[in-house]
Amino acid sequence: MLDYILRRIITMVPTLLVISFLIFLIIELPAGDYISNQIAALRSSGEASAVAKLEFLRAEFALDRPFLERYLIWVGLWSGPHGFDGLLQGNWGWSFEFNKPVEEVIGPTLPMTIILNFTTILFVYIVSFPIGIYSATRQYSWGDYGFTFLGYIGLATPNFLLGLILLYLFNRWFGLSIGGLMASEYIDQPWSMGKALSVLAHLVVPTIVIGTAGTAAMIRRLRANLLDELHRQYVTTGRAKGLKERKLLVKYPLRMALNPFISDIGNLIPSLVSGSVIVSVVLNLPTVGPVLLSALQSQDQFLAGFVLLFVAGLTLVGMLVSDLLLAVLDPRIRLGGRAAS
Numbered sequence: 438m439l440d441y442i443l444r445r446i447i448t449m450v451p452t453l454l455v456i457s458f459l460i461f462l463i464i465e466l467p468a469g470d471y472i473s474n475q476i477a478a479l480r481s482s483g484e485a486s487a488v489a490k491l492e493f494l495r496a497e498f499a500l501d502r503p504f505l506e507r508y509l510i511w512v513g514l515w516s517g518p519h520g521f522d523g524l525l526q527g528n529w530g531w532s533f534e535f536n537k538p539v540e541e542v543i544g545p546t547l548p549m550t551i552i553l554n555f556t557t558i559l560f561v562y563i564v565s566f567p568i569g570i571y572s573a574t575r576q577y578s579w580g581d582y583g584f585t586f587l588g589y590i591g592l593a594t595p596n597f598l599l600g601l602i603l604l605y606l607f608n609r610w611f612g613l614s615i616g617g618l619m620a621s622e623y624i625d626q627p628w629s630m631g632k633a634l635s636v637l638a639h640l641v642v643p644t645i646v647i648g649t650a651g652t653a654a655m656i657r658r659l660r661a662n663l664l665d666e667l668h669r670q671y672v673t674t675g676r677a678k679g680l681k682e683r684k685l686l687v688k689y690p691l692r693m694a695l696n697p698f699i700s701d702i703g704n705l706i707p708s709l710v711s712g713s714v715i716v717s718v719v720l721n722l723p724t725v726g727p728v729l730l731s732a733l734q735s736q737d738q739f740l741a742g743f744v745l746l747f748v749a750g751l752t753l754v755g756m757l758v759s760d761l762l763l764a765v766l767d768p769r770i771r772l773g774g775r776a777a778s
Contacts, residue, residue, distance in 0.1 A: 441764060442761065445757055445760055445761075446757070449753050449757065452753060453746075453749065453750060453753060454512075456746070456749045457508075457512055457524075457742075457746055457749075458508060460742055460745045460746055460749070461507075461508045461511060461742060462508075464736075464738045464741055464742055464745075465504060465507075465738070467736060469736065470500055470736050470738055471533040471534065471735055471736045471737050471738065472491050472494055472495045472500055472533060473495075474735075474736060475491055475533075476488055476491050476492070476495075479491070494531075494533070496518060497518060498517075498518075498530075498531055498739070499517050499518055509523075510523055511523050511524065511530065511739070511742065512524055512525060513525030513526045513528070524743070524746070529543070529739070529743050530739025530740070530742070530743060531739055532732075532737055532739060532740040533735075533737055533739075534731065534732065534735045534737040534740065535737075535740075539739055539740050539743050542728065542740060543725060543728060543740070543743060543744065543747075545723065546723050546724050546725050546728055547725065547747070549618050549636075549722070549723050549724050550710070550724040550725045550726075551751075552618075552636070552640070553618070553640065553643060553644070553647070553713070553722070553724055554706060554709050554710065554751070556640050556644045557643075557644050557647050557648040557651070557709055558648075558702065558705055558706075558709070560644045560645070560648040560652065561648045561651045561652045561655055561705065562655070564648075564652050564656075565652045565653075565655035565656045565659060566659065566698075568584050568656050569655065569656045569657075569658075569659030569660045569663065569698075570659070570663065570686075570691070571584070572584050572585065572656065572660045573659070573660045573663035573664045573667065573694075574663075574667075574686065576664060584656065585657075587653070588653040588654075588656050588657055589653070590653075591649045591650055591652060591653030592650055592653045592654060594649065594650075596646050596647055596649065596650060596713070596715070596716045597715040597716050597718075597719050599645075599646050599649060600642075600643075600646045600716050600719045600720050601719060603642055603645075603646065604616070604719070604720070607642070616720050616721040616722075617639060617720070617721050617722065617723065618636055618639045618640065618643070618722055618723055618724075619632060619635045619636050619639055620635045620639075623635050623636075642720070643713075643716065643720055643722055646716055646720070647709060647713045647716055648709075651705055651708065651709065655698065655701070658697060658698060658701070659694060659695075659698050662693075662694035662695075662696075662697055662698065663690060663691065663694040665694070666689070666690035666691075666693045666694045667686075667690050669690070671689060672685065672689065672690055675689065692766060692767070693767075695766060696763060696766065696767060699759050699762045699763055699766065700759050700760075700763060701759070702755045702756070702758055702759035702762070703752055703753075703755035703756030703757075703758070703759050704752075704755075705755065706748070706751045706752045706754075706755040707748055707749075707751075707752050710725065710726060710748050710751070711748075713726050714726035714727065714729065714730050718730070725744050725747065725748070728740065728744060729741060729744040729745070732744065
């Protein structure tokens with residue numbers, strides 16, 4: 438198992454390097470950049486005095502270099518002008534839109550993003566797991582029809598619309614504002630028990646809103662996988678031998694049906710981040726979603742590049758976790774290569 442974990446971690450390094458190149462390429466595809474757009478706007482308005490400062494920033498951060506050289510400088514594999522370091526040296530770059538280092542812009546949002554994604558994934562699996570099993574073992578019952586109907590509603594309802602509805606209902610019925618991830622008095626304050634409890638209380642609504650679609654999809658997937666396993670010959674043989682239904686379900690079909698269910702952990706993370714961008718704007722959540730949207734709109738390439746790379750890193754970690762869980766659940770996954778040889 439240790440060798441398996443080491444191999445998976447080692448393969449993450451070149452994978453992340455390739456992803457970083459693709460991210461930088463996609464960000465560079467639109468014509469111009471933040472500095473070029475600002476220079477064009479200043480010249481068109483006749484404010485040529487500020488152009489010199491922008492030209493200095495353009496040269497300071499190697500935006501006037503060729504594409505490949507800019508990428509290598511950004512990653513940290515090439516020395517930039519005036520000792521400008523890259524990601525590998527811990528320099529995340531400069532946000533031209535906010536006029537401060539990227540780590541100062543994105544730093545406060547990273548913990549909240551990780552916490553929100555973690556709680557949403559927990560919500561998706563805790564809710565979908567028992568409902569999926571219930572629907573599969575009681576196919577065509579009233580409960581199965583009811584959960585199927587709710588699942589279709591969850592898939593069809595946009596997350597931001599559900600967020601707006603909950604904002605209105607909580608304010609109308611309880612007089613509460615559910616925006617943000619903590620009470621206003623805890624913003625910019627050090628962590629304490631009160632702040633942690635405030636974050637937990639404010640996580641309920643965003644978790645439900647963001648996790649609804651994922652939960653509905655997971656219920657349908659687990660139900661379909663488990664139904665497929667329950668109709669296999671070995672289940673019929675187990676029943677014929679007198680195995681109790683619950684023991685038969687847990688020992689064989691459920692374990693086999695969980696493989697695709699668990700492998701989706703890595704796929705959930707990017708979908709949660711991308712799907713929560715509008716929700717984060719609507720609910721005023723201090724996550725990377727609104728920052729990424731703003732950076733892409735303004736072509737703030739260092740900021741957008743780091744956020745996208747951060748999401749890619751979370752995805753790789755999620756895929757590693759799902760692979761490890763699958764290896765524990767099904768020994769054939771980690772021993773398949775050895776057995777084949």
